Amino acid sequence: MKILLISPATDTEKRTNKGLMMPQLSLYILEGLTPPEHEVKIIEEEITDIDLDEPCDLIGISCMTANAPHAYELCSEFRKRGKTVVLGGVHPTILPDEALEHADSVVIGEAEGVWENLLLDFQNGGLQKKYHNPLPDLGKYVPKDFKKILKKRLFNLIPIMTSRGCPYNCDFCCVTNLFGKKIRHVPVENVVRDIQESGARNFMFLDDNIIGHPKYAKALFRALKPLNIRWVGQASISLLVNDDELIQLAADSGCKALFMGIESVSEEQMKTMRKAIKEIDHLESAIRKIKKMGILIHASMVFGFDNDRQETFKEAVRFLIKNKVSTVSFNVLTPYPGTKVYDEMKACNRLTTDNWRYYDHNTVVFRPQHMSPLELQICKVKARKEFYKLRSVLKRLTGNLYSPLIYIATNFGHMKQVRVEARRIEKLKTELF
Numbered sequence: 076m077k078i079l080l081i082s083p084a085t086d087t088e089k090r091t092n093k094g095l096m097m098p099q100l101s102l103y104i105l106e107g108l109t110p111p112e113h114e115v116k117i118i119e120e121e122i123t124d125i126d127l128d129e130p131c132d133l134i135g136i137s138c139m140t141a142n143a144p145h146a147y148e149l150c151s152e153f154r155k156r157g158k159t160v161v162l163g164g165v166h167p168t169i170l171p172d173e174a175l176e177h178a179d180s181v182v183i184g185e186a187e188g189v190w191e192n193l194l195l196d197f198q199n200g201g202l203q204k205k206y207h208n209p210l211p212d213l214g215k216y217v218p219k220d221f222k223k224i225l226k227k228r229l230f231n232l233i234p235i236m237t238s239r240g241c242p243y244n245c246d247f248c249c250v251t252n253l254f255g256k257k258i259r260h261v262p263v264e265n266v267v268r269d270i271q272e273s274g275a276r277n278f279m280f281l282d283d284n285i286i287g288h289p290k291y292a293k294a295l296f297r298a299l300k301p302l303n304i305r306w307v308g309q310a311s312i313s314l315l316v317n318d319d320e321l322i323q324l325a326a327d328s329g330c331k332a333l334f335m336g337i338e339s340v341s342e343e344q345m346k347t348m349r350k351a352i353k354e355i356d357h358l359e360s361a362i363r364k365i366k367k368m369g370i371l372i373h374a375s376m377v378f379g380f381d382n383d384r385q386e387t388f389k390e391a392v393r394f395l396i397k398n399k400v401s402t403v404s405f406n407v408l409t410p411y412p413g414t415k416v417y418d419e420m421k422a423c424n425r426l427t428t429d430n431w432r433y434y435d436h437n438t439v440v441f442r443p444q445h446m447s448p449l450e451l452q453i454c455k456v457k458a459r460k461e462f463y464k465l466r467s468v469l470k471r472l473t474g475n476l477y478s479p480l481i482y483i484a485t486n487f488g489h490m491k492q493v494r495v496e497a498r499r500i501e502k503l504k505t506e507l508f
């Protein structure tokens with residue numbers, strides 16, 4: 076049988092640059108789980124058009140929240156053409172009944188341990204409405220077609236996931252609801268096998284926190300060192316800087332950049348968050364320590380917490396420039412379904428739209444406490460613009476001279492995006508505010 080696996084675009088009019096698009100690992104894992112007698116075609120709509128009349132027997136669509144509305148449109152088009160569609164991914168896992176209004180079946184959570192059964196059921200004419208394996212075993216090696224993954228990408232960056240699950244259950248995050256409280260790991264030897272089979276040198280670890288389990292992380296970094304690779308990933312700043320051996324092993328194993336969720340530099344806000352670092356001085360010395368190891372820092376900031384005021388943005392930009400942070404994502408708080416923030420805002424009638432398309436951590440979809448939604452949206456864009464001004468880029472370069480090319484390339488990429496984002500405000504004014 077022929078199976079089509081699709082990752083839908085959020086907006087087909089405004090697709091990501093082909094080369095920059097990160098491969099959607101979940102589709103390649105699904106392909107690896109599919110018995111070899113079936114033919115699989117993968118379509119990442121951000122880089123390839125979908126032919127709704129493509130001959131196939133079964134269609135699997137994986138979506139997040141922002142691309143769920145378009146995924147539902149695709150379901151409707153395919154089903155009109157007599158096709159069977161299965162939905163999976165973050166959004167259908169959190170809202171399976173909503174997804175079932177559009178698809179024939181839903182995979183809740185992870186596909187390991189259910190995908191093969193789903194295919195058998197479908198072949199035997201007994202497809203069930205829901206499939207769910209609450210705690211899949213990640214011990215079995217899943218082969219991936221690395222040639223296909225790397226095709227037409229500008230950066231030969233291979234995505235790898237070594238763990239799932241998180242014990243913290245932060246108010247604005249749905250990872251714990253999605254993957255459970257217990258951290259489960261892919262065996263180190265299987266991670267090494269992926270790296271060796273890919274033949275690539277550059278990797279991105281997609282784990283929410285690559286050092287969430289320090290003992291595993293140390294074993295992983297030791298195994299990576301002889302492979303002579305370069306990698307980037309996400310890590311908790313406090314765990315990293317409190318363990319000298321861990322940070323040294325990360326650097327020795329080829330870590331070039333870390334994505335760190337700083338979220339806020341307002342001490343008032345920091346005290347309310349479940350983070351080990353609650354003071355600015357402590358945060359500054361942690362940043363210095365990581366930079367000393369030659370690791371670029373990409374900080375993730377979130378604006379729109381109930382303590383945030385317009386001054387919060389200036390304070391944050393001052394801090395980020397002063398500490399010569401390499402690059403920053405300027406996000407707005409997004410009450411994703413499945414999080415405590417969503418439940419609270421819904422209960423207080425603070426959500427301004429229920430169109431999931433805007434739930435993308437870039438668009439304000441709620442009424443903030445100390446400003447209007449439009450003010451929050453404008454302040455976020457202005458803060459990003461200020462941080463990526465040429466003067467700031469040059470000033471911060473002096474603190475990132477250990478990786479000048481990556482620093483300059485990524486900063487120039489962001490400078491271009493700032494212009495695109497500023498133009499979007501006018502459109503949002505008519506659509507949302």
Ligand code: SF4
Binds near residue numbers: 242249
């Ligand atoms: S924000 Fe990070 S630490 Fe908090 S629940 Fe999500 S993944 Fe876990």
